[in-house]
Amino acid sequence: MQSERIFYPDFLRVVAIFAVIILHICYANWNFFAADTFAWQVLNFYDGLTRWCVPVFFMLSGMFLLDFRRYGDDVSENFKRICKRNISRVALALVFWSIFYTYESMLLNHDFDPNPLRIFDMFFTCTMYHLWFLYVIIGLYILAPFLQLLVKNLSKKDFELLLIILAIFCCAYDFINVILKYFTAKTLHFRYNLPEFSGYLLYFLAGFYFANFEISQKAKRNLYILFFVGLFVTIVLNSLFALNHEKTKAFFYEYRLINVMFVSFGIFIFCKDFFSKISINTKFRTLINRLTSLSFGIYLLHVGILDILVQFFKSLHPLFMVPLFSVLIFVLSALLAFVISKIPLLNKTIF
Numbered sequence: 001m002q003s004e005r006i007f008y009p010d011f012l013r014v015v016a017i018f019a020v021i022i023l024h025i026c027y028a029n030w031n032f033f034a035a036d037t038f039a040w041q042v043l044n045f046y047d048g049l050t051r052w053c054v055p056v057f058f059m060l061s062g063m064f065l066l067d068f069r070r071y072g073d074d075v076s077e078n079f080k081r082i083c084k085r086n087i088s089r090v091a092l093a094l095v096f097w098s099i100f101y102t103y104e105s106m107l108l109n110h111d112f113d114p115n116p117l118r119i120f121d122m123f124f125t126c127t128m129y130h131l132w133f134l135y136v137i138i139g140l141y142i143l144a145p146f147l148q149l150l151v152k153n154l155s156k157k158d159f160e161l162l163l164i165i166l167a168i169f170c171c172a173y174d175f176i177n178v179i180l181k182y183f184t185a186k187t188l189h190f191r192y193n194l195p196e197f198s199g200y201l202l203y204f205l206a207g208f209y210f211a212n213f214e215i216s217q218k219a220k221r222n223l224y225i226l227f228f229v230g231l232f233v234t235i236v237l238n239s240l241f242a243l244n245h246e247k248t249k250a251f252f253y254e255y256r257l258i259n260v261m262f263v264s265f266g267i268f269i270f271c272k273d274f275f276s277k278i279s280i281n282t283k284f285r286t287l288i289n290r291l292t293s294l295s296f297g298i299y300l301l302h303v304g305i306l307d308i309l310v311q312f313f314k315s316l317h318p319l320f321m322v323p324l325f326s327v328l329i330f331v332l333s334a335l336l337a338f339v340i341s342k343i344p345l346l347n348k349t350i351f
Contacts, residue, residue: 007285008275009060009211010292012268016060017295019053021302021333022046022326024130028310029318035242035249042318044242047253048235054133054255055264058200059207061137066208068148078145087141089351094134096349097300098122101131104304130303140204151205156213163206169197171258178251182241198256203264210268220269227266233259297337297350298330305332 026047033040064070065086071078099119105128106112126132154162169191177187191197215223234252237259241251252259291298306329313321341347 005289007280007288008271009063010288011275012056012271013060013295014288014291016053016056017291017298017302018326018330019050020130020299021306021329022322023050023053024303024306025313025322025325025329026050026318027129028306029313029321030249032314033318035239035245039318040242040249041239043322044239044249045235046318046322048231048238051234051253051255051260052264052267055200055203055260056268057133058137058140058203059210059264059268061140062204062207063211065141065144066147066151066205067212068152071145071148075145075149078148082141082144086144087138089348090134090138090141093296093300093349094131094138095122098127098131101128101304104307108307128303130299133299136200140200143201147205151208159205159209159213163202163209166197166202166205167258167261169194170199170202170256171261173197174254174256175252175258178254178257182245182251200256202256202261206265207268210265210272215269220273223262223266223269226262227270230259230262230266234263291334293351294334294337294341297340298333300350301336301340302329302333305329305336 023046026043029043030047033043035041035044065082071081098121102118102121103112121127122131126135151159173188173191181187238250238252242249245251254260309325309329313325315321316324337350340350
């Protein structure tokens with residue numbers, strides 16, 4: 001008998017997709033208001049509340065791609081398998097949607113360029129801001145077979161040490177630099193020649209760790225406390241810094257800051273624990289599973305829909321506009337992804 005599909009990763013993926021839409025709507029309205037207005041403070045709240053979404057995507061990818069029990073012992077064979085099943089899928093989506101957004105931007109801006117070489121723009125720039133994620137995830141997928149060997153041979157204690165080291169030299173380091181730059185206009189130089197510590201590898205590894213190792217109740221309590229501290233920094237401290245700076249409004253939003261890291265870890269652990277203790281309604285489970293299958297398509301499509309609807313954003317105050325348009329864009333993206341999923345060949349670009 002086949003074991004029941006684990007629910008919490010599907011739930012996290014769907015909620016994270018919705019959070020991404022909220023974040024991008026805030027981004028689209030970011031420069032319309034000054035930091036000392038109520039409207040901007042609302043955007044700051046919504047934006048800060050959803051910054052965990054992208055790190056959680058990386059964690060979910062690591063949870064499954066680093067699970068060596070789903071693969072064989074041959075690294076080369078695992079690499080071929082990941083190339084065939086994962087990298088090729090994301091690469092196809094990257095090529096197709098990069099070209100799509102190149103021409104969509106031209107049409108929306110009434111600045112069409114007939115030069116056929118524009119289809120190669122994706123090699124020199126990210127043609128739409130949300131597609132950056134695909135470049136990064138392809139890189140992590142390439143490393144996955146080798147990282148599988150690493151996590152397979154790490155004890156729980158050694159794994160924790162690795163995560164702590166990466167957290168210090170990536171997230172904590174970047175956080176310190178935000179503070180230093182604000183107060184002294186200087187940043188630390190130590191990591192300048194160590195870019196290996198500045199990527200999203202931490203979240204990729206953390207996803208596997210939190211999914212597969214039990215955490216003590218004391219550690220969970222501490223992480224939940226840090227979750228609220230991180231949320232406070234992301235929303236409240238960012239607001240205070242923005243109010244005292246003429247131009248910059250985003251200080252604590254970077255995904256690789258320790259405040260965002262704590263919020264992301266807290267969300268992941270809470271969902272894992274919560275859904276392990278309750279019974280899931282069959283209809284709700286079916287709905288989430290279906291939305292999960294459409295989640296990649298929703299991610300790829302939502303910015304195109306947002307760009308069309310952005311002209312209507314000013315008709316409502318951000319307090320109401322952000323949740324209403326988030327639901328609308330989520331539903332429209334899901335419906336369009338569903339339609340595309342039924343079209344041969346084209347469905348390969350969203351699945």
